Amino acid sequence: MGNIYAGVDLGGTTVKLGLLTDEASLIRKWEIPTRKDDGGKQVIPDIAASIKKNMEEEGIRFSELAGAGLGVPGPIRQDGYLEVCVNIGPGMRDMNPVKDLSGLLGGIPVKGGNDANVAALGEMWQGGGKGYRDVVAVTLGTGVGGGVILDGHIVAGSKGMGGEIGHMVMDWDWKEAEVCNCGNRGCLEQIASATGIARHARIFMRESDRPSVLRDLQRVTARDVFDAAKAGDGLAEDVADYCMMYLARAMAYVSQVVDPEIFVIGGGVSRAGQYLLDLIKEHYDPLIKLTRGKAKLALARLGNDAGIYGAAKMVIDEREK
Ligand SMILES: [Zn+2]
Structure with a gap:
């Protein structure tokens, strides 16, 4: 099938996820709850596991996953360092969800961004700003x-x-x-x-x-x-x-x-x-x-899908650099 990208929009109550091609076709989208026990330490492992599971259900080989984008509700730096994510918990403070997610997904490129910025990118790519x-x-x-x-x-x-x-x-x-x-x-x-x-x-x-x-x-x-x-x-x-x-x-x-x-x-x-x-x-x-x-x-x-599109677009651009 070629290159597949995961777009992840992490919110305070749910995580919205999607699998997209670099031509912007949305193969599948779904949601999982944002698990806050343990201060939110399980959130990134949950996301990685859910991407793998949904790829398998879709019949896509894991090796086809070329990258993942992650929108987070907090200030995240270019290198992925996240100072704080107040809506989630102390488990997501002074950490690097980008590196963590990449590690859990076999070292594929992962790019992070603030959720509002990521949604804006999604609207530019496939929404009102197309x-x-x-x-x-x-x-x-x-x-x-x-x-x-x-x-x-x-x-x-x-x-x-x-x-x-x-x-x-x-x-x-x-x-x-x-x-x-x-x-x-x-x-x-x-x-x-x-x-x-x-x-x-x-x-x-x-x-x-x-x-x-x-x-x-x-x-x-x-x-x-x-x-x-x-x-x-x-x-x-x-x-x-x-x-x-x-x-x-x-x-x-x-x-x-x-x-x-x-x-x-x-x-x-x-x-x-x-x-x-x-x-x-x-x-x-x-x-x-x-x-x-x-x-x-x-x-x-794009409504609630803007973050999924934007997250995928972010990592597609990163790979094309
Ligand atoms: Zn204010």
Whole structure:
């Protein structure tokens, strides 16, 4: 069958895995739980065993495995050294999961990256950024994630945390009363994540007595906000507009630094679709003055598979170097 690559997306609760060819065809994908007992020491051995087992079930000889890519939810350096993986446990601290996985897979090339960056690479390869080489991916989920791809390669930075746009402080007026997960206050994530949008809906409702369909809901979600905004609910429109204005400002800052061809917007909030893109564009375009051409905006296409694709692509590129 030729060269087969394993793409691994390690998350706090599940590990998503896939077997791909270098032509990007996904032969098989599956998930295993992230085993946290022993502080997460079993996670990498579980991954290696699961890859072997699934190759066997697929009838692929182990010798055809040409490499594996690994996305991890933490700061991972180019050499594979991982400082900490807070979502998993102390067994994944000050260690090298890349070397460990390579050793368990017979010494094949393994390449590691931060999960958000790896997902961005996946979207560039086979998703919303397909056909482009300079791509910034923005994930609006529980938090705000980001990944910068320049000339087809992840901009990982010195500690593997390049593209971490969710913790750019955007609210310098200190309107934000709560402290972000990272310890700062006024981070983009506190405004433009699904959680941030829902929280701002509550703040907007508290601060005025304007009527809104959102007031009838027990627990407002970002999805409710966008559904109501699309239906013309004034308060919901204002919440969506406020939150996406901050996102657009952050994207404009990113643009001035890395000048992407396209932003790919993913995560749960991106289900708001074209309405969301139009709203971001309305705030983003006027901030870009130095060039006539503005970066394009597109929706992510790979969903939860982006990390698998990106991880495989990372090691394919490494081998072709
Ligand atoms: Zn933060």
